[in-house]
Amino acid sequence: xxxxxxxxxxxxxxxxxxxxxxxxxxxxxxxxxxxxxxxxxxxxxxxxxxxxxxxxxxxxxxxxxxxxxxxxxxxxxxxxxxxxxxxxxxxxxxxxxxxxxxxxxxxxxxxxxxxxxxxxxxxxxxxxxxxxxxxxxxxxxxxxxxxxxxxxxxxxxxxxxxxxxxxxxxxxxxxx
Numbered sequence: 001x002x003x004x005x006x007x008x009x010x011x012x013x014x015x016x017x018x019x020x021x022x023x024x025x026x027x028x029x030x031x032x033x034x035x036x037x038x039x040x041x042x043x044x045x046x047x048x049x050x051x052x053x054x055x056x057x058x059x060x061x062x063x064x065x066x067x068x069x070x071x072x073x074x075x076x077x078x079x080x081x082x083x084x085x086x087x088x089x090x091x092x093x094x095x096x097x098x099x100x101x102x103x104x105x106x107x108x109x110x111x112x113x114x115x116x117x118x119x120x121x122x123x124x125x126x127x128x129x130x131x132x133x134x135x136x137x138x139x140x141x142x143x144x145x146x147x148x149x150x151x152x153x154x155x156x157x158x159x160x161x162x163x164x165x166x167x168x169x170x171x172x173x174x175x176x
Contacts, residue, residue, distance in 0.1 A: 002160035005047055009156065013149040015039035020146050023139045028129050040109055041123040043145050044102040046152050048091055049159075051084050073169045080162045087155040094148045101141035108132055 019039035022031045056077050059065035068074050108131055115122035132138055 001049055002156065002163065005049075006153070006157060006160060009047065009149070009153045012039070012042050012045060013146070013153055016043055016142065016145050016149050019043075020139075020142045022129070023133050023142055026133045036129075037125050040105055040125045040127065041111070043105065043142070044095075044098045046091070046094060046098055046148065047156075048088065049156070051080075051159075053081055053084075056081060070169060073166065076162055076166045076169065080159065080166060083155065083159045083162060087152075087159065091152075094152060097144055098148050101138070101145040104135065104138040104141045105132075108135065108138065 015035045015038045018031045018035040022028045022036055028036055056065075059068070059077075065074060065077070108127060110126040112124045112126065113119075113122045114124045
């Protein structure tokens with residue numbers, strides 16, 4: 001799940017940064033127009049992952065967590081849960097903040113579909129860049145979006161790294 005989505009999150013962050021640089025400069029010169037369009041279309045995409053902690057909760061409830069003969073694994077399991085809960089404690093705030101950028105863009109951009117499927121891959125945008133660049137509120141909201149996308153990517157990458165370490169420890173135990 002993480003391996004498929006983290007590269008998309010990195011791409012979205014890169015595109016939102018390109019949009020901000022262009023707004024700051026007042027011109028799209030020096031930026032790829034397609035990246036700007038993708039940033040506008042996907043600026044409010046901040047995915048979250050539903051991790052299930054039933055096994056961990058069972059280990060805690062039964063007292064068996066302390067019986068695991070791997071203190072590193074015990075720490076990793078607790079860290080994964082803590083990082084996940086920390087991320088989800090702020091996701092509502094971040095989603096509300098990122099929607100500020102979307103709301104500002106909704107006033108200035110025409111969204112449309114480029115294909116009959118009307119799917120996510122067929123989203124297109126029309127806009128006058130000079131109008132976008134002149135809107136200080138939009139620029140500030142995109143500034144916030146860069147920060148949110150970066151923070152969320154760092155948190156999700158951290159959870160993924162802990163998950164990889166847990167998998168490696170469990171795979172080492174399962175190997176003959």
